[in-house]
Amino acid sequence: MAGKSAVTREEIVEAAYERARSQGLASLSVRAVAGDCGVAVGTLYNYFPDKSSLVTEVIERFWENVAFGGSGASGACPQGACFAYREGENLVGFCRRVADTLADAVLEFQDGWLAEISTLDGRTKARGLKAERACFAHIEANLEQAIEHDHAVNAELLAQVGAAPLTRFIWCGIYESLRAGDRSCSVLFALLEHALY
Known part of the structure; x- marks a missing residue:
């Protein structure tokens, strides 16, 4: 194939990322x-030993951009700020912002991006989980802060269930709602507002 004589790893990843963004991981x-x-x-095999490595890099780039680089229609945010707890923000307001930010990021990609990640082969999925977990840990840490700083949350209920389990429950609810296409997470947020305040 005649063409460019050299390409950088970054150019390859960017091209793969853009292809996945517009046409899906498949x-x-x-x-x-x-x-x-x-x-x-x-030439690509000089940088990536197999397709799985390239797909993994794209998934890692996605989660890195979502959690730390800013993404979505609302524009970029400073490093780590997209999901950072903001002083005085109530829990449900924080959750809505997290859901909106993540939904905006996913909207930039072909429909079904989150669902498509879950259908990858075991090896590729396992490799991508590390970046996903780092993003989720960042979100969960800030979600727990939002729970602990929202003094309107029912203290008796919070003492009964604990901040960490409540954090995990809320985050799983947000993530699963978004995977199912419910951008507003309306049922989850209505239940939180009713149960926690």
Whole structure:
């Protein structure tokens, strides 16, 4: 294949990321990304030993951008601020902001991005979980802060269930609602407002 004589790892990842963003993870093939970069297929193998490694890099980039680099239609936020607890913010307000920010990030990608990640082969999925977990840990730490700082939350209920289990329950509810296509997480937030205040 005639074309560019050299390409950087970053250019390859960016091309793969853009392809996944616009056409989904299933569109990622070494041949397609090499074509996007204007290089021979073998050139990509100099940087990525297999397709799984390339897909993993794209997934890692997605979660890194979501949690720490800013993403979504609302624009970029400072490092780590997209999901950072803001002093005085109530719990449900914080949860709505988290859901909106994550939904905006996912909207930039082809429909079904989160669901598509869950259908990857075991090896690729396992590799992508590390970046996903780092993003989720960042969100959960700030969610727990929002719970602890919202003095309107029913103290008796909070003492009964604990901040950490409540954090996990809320985060799982937000994530699963978004995966199911419920951007507003309306049922979850209505239940939280009723039960916690």
